Amino acid sequence: MAEHAHAHAHGAGHGDAFYVRIWAILLVLLFVSVIGPEFGIRVVTLITAFGVAIVKAYMVGRHFMHLGIERKWVVWILAMMMAFVVLMFAGIAPDVQLHNGQNWIKLYEEPAPGSGAHGH
Amino acid sequence: MSSSKPIATTRSVMNLPTGRLALWWVIASEIVIFGGLLGSYIMFRLSHDAWAEQAAITSTLAGATNTFILLTSSLSAVLAHQAAERGDGPRAAKMLRLTVLGGLGFLIVKSIEWTGEIQHGYTITSNLFWSFYYTAAGLHGLHVIAGMICMLIVARAAARNQELQRVEIVGLYWHFVDVVWIFLFPLLYIAK
Numbered sequence: 256m257a258e259h260a261h262a263h264a265h266g267a268g269h270g271d272a273f274y275v276r277i278w279a280i281l282l283v284l285l286f287v288s289v290i291g292p293e294f295g296i297r298v299v300t301l302i303t304a305f306g307v308a309i310v311k312a313y314m315v316g317r318h319f320m321h322l323g324i325e326r327k328w329v330v331w332i333l334a335m336m337m338a339f340v341v342l343m344f345a346g347i348a349p350d351v352q353l354h355n356g357q358n359w360i361k362l363y364e365e366p367a368p369g370s371g372a373h374g375h
Numbered sequence: 376m377s378s379s380k381p382i383a384t385t386r387s388v389m390n391l392p393t394g395r396l397a398l399w400w401v402i403a404s405e406i407v408i409f410g411g412l413l414g415s416y417i418m419f420r421l422s423h424d425a426w427a428e429q430a431a432i433t434s435t436l437a438g439a440t441n442t443f444i445l446l447t448s449s450l451s452a453v454l455a456h457q458a459a460e461r462g463d464g465p466r467a468a469k470m471l472r473l474t475v476l477g478g479l480g481f482l483i484v485k486s487i488e489w490t491g492e493i494q495h496g497y498t499i500t501s502n503l504f505w506s507f508y509y510t511a512a513g514l515h516g517l518h519v520i521a522g523m524i525c526m527l528i529v530a531r532a533a534a535r536n537q538e539l540q541r542v543e544i545v546g547l548y549w550h551f552v553d554v555v556w557i558f559l560f561p562l563l564y565i566a567k
Contacts, residue, residue, distance in 0.1 A: 269457075270457075271454055271457055274450060274453050274454060274457070275450065277450075278446060278447065278449075278450040281446045282443065282446065285439065285442050285443060285446065288560070288561060288565060289435065289439050289565070291565075292565055292566075292567065300565070300566070304561035304565040304566060305561055305566075307561075308557050308558055308560070308561050311446075311557045312554045312557050312558065315446075315449060315550055315553055315554050315557070316550075316554065318453075319449050319450075319452070319453045319546075319550045319553075320547055320550045320551070326389070326390070326391060328389075329391070329399050332399065332400075332403050333399070333402065333403055333406060335403075336403045336404075336406040336407050336410070337406060337410065339407055339410075340406065340407060340410030340411060340414055343410075343411060343414060344414040344417070344418065347414075347415075347418065348418050351415075351418040351419060351422060352418060352421060352422040
């Protein structure tokens with residue numbers, strides 16, 4: 256326990272150069288996420304945009320926020336909150352994304368994009 | 376130890392300083408706030424292919440520039456934490472002020488971007504895509520401003536080698552703001 260606190264207090268023992276290296280990797284990943292969609296292939300876009308975003312978030316969380324050496328229950332609390340978001344998504348998505356279901360029909364139609372935009 | 380000190384600086388709960396524990400709870404609640412907003416956006420985006428036309432209007436260059444700025448400011452925030460751990464308050468303060476400068480750069484880019492979009496008629500009331508766009512990016516922008524104000528306060532004390540434990544706490548908040556943008560960027564600027 257004391258070792259954990261010591262490690263956290265000293266950023267897991269890393270020097271400044273370590274964090275600069277992580278930052279450089281994050282910039283390379285940013286470049287990949289910008290270039291990926293240029294190929295025009297949907298799967299590549301999904302992987303380079305959202306897959307890379309997950310990797311970037313993981314690296315910031317693990318190395319900059321020191322979640323890798325933080326108490327496990329802190330990580331679990333954050334994971335639980337993300338699970339609540341997924342639960343909300345699963346509960347609401349059918350109503351938003353489907354046009355009919357068991358004994359119901361969605362009467363509302365989203366206006367065509369741009370129909371309300373003015374001045375262009 | 377002075378009795379006038381706030382409890383957060385003098386007490387530890389479950390071997391976690393109270394200040395850091397409180398910040399983790401803030402982040403936990405923020406995950407639900409931003410998660411709910413982004414989750415709703417994804418639901419609508421998946422069921423309205425035509426939103427891609429609207430997303431194509433947003434500037435990838437502005438989004439990528441802001442991602443670069445926030446990633447770089449996250450680096451200066453973690454370097455401030457490192458300096459604070461070494462007891463080097465003045466360097467921690469300098470790094471925090473650099474982080475604030477990054478936040479300012481982010482807001483300037485965002486202002487230029489929004490001015491152009493609003494001038495072209497794309498406002499928060501144009502349609503549901505732009506409502507999500509301005510709400511999500513605006514809420515995130517408010518978090519950036521809040522972080523900048525907190526950092527300036529913490530940096531002022533850190534420069535005098537006071538309350539150095541706060542450097543890590545304000546840094547954690549800033550990294551979270553960075554993580555939120557990491558997801559906003561592909562959702563609003565890349566997926567076209």
